[in-house]
Amino acid sequence: MNHLLAAQLTEEAFRPFGTVSDVSDLTGLLTIHAAYEAGEPASEPVLQLVKIESIPQPLTIVRLEIHPHSAQTFLSLDMAPSLVVVCEPNAAGEPDLATARAFIARPTQVVTYNRGVLHHRLTPLKTPAVFAMTMMHSSDGDTVVFDLQEPIAVAWPD
Ligand SMILES: NC(=O)N[C@@H](O)C(=O)O
Numbered sequence: 001m002n003h004l005l006a007a008q009l010t011e012e013a014f015r016p017f018g019t020v021s022d023v024s025d026l027t028g029l030l031t032i033h034a035a036y037e038a039g040e041p042a043s044e045p046v047l048q049l050v051k052i053e054s055i056p057q058p059l060t061i062v063r064l065e066i067h068p069h070s071a072q073t074f075l076s077l078d079m080a081p082s083l084v085v086v087c088e089p090n091a092a093g094e095p096d097l098a099t100a101r102a103f104i105a106r107p108t109q110v111v112t113y114n115r116g117v118l119h120h121r122l123t124p125l126k127t128p129a130v131f132a133m134t135m136m137h138s139s140d141g142d143t144v145v146f147d148l149q150e151p152i153a154v155a156w157p158d
């Protein structure tokens with residue numbers, strides 16, 4: 001079993017994987033240009049509301065996913081923090097677990113995964129929780145899932 005200790009999410013640390021827009025220090029308007037970065041097959045803007053009733057404890061990561069054609073953004077609607085797990089691909093395009101990183105996103109942090117970034121599905125740390133998700137939908141398969149050869153146990157500081 002691999003182990004990961006989650007760190008507080010920062011714009012800088014997440015930059016290789018996407019963008020973090022913190023509304024706690026927002027003044028006026030912020031346009032998240034990266035939110036709809038998409039390739040040819042992704043042509044339909046989607047805004048989904050998703051309610052997650054509970055997450056399994058202890059938290060173990062057994063699969064990661066990518067959206068090959070579109071960036072993906074999550075916005076907490078009821079002040080739930082969430083776990084963000086990302087990693088780089090190896091030469092074969094599969095998760096390189098040596099590069100896996102775990103972060104805790106504050107509810108005021110809007111997280112946008114760049115197109116094609118390996119990530120764990122939305123994982124609130126307080127449930128039930130409601131999030132908005134937006135991306136460009138493509139009818140020829142938005143999501144490629146990778147089952148991990150070895151699960152990752154994730155912990156976070158109290
Ligand atoms: N709603 C949805 O598709 N979610 C996943 O892609 C995810 O990253 O949670």
Ligand code: NI
Nearest residue numbers: 065067072121
């Ligand atoms: Ni996703």
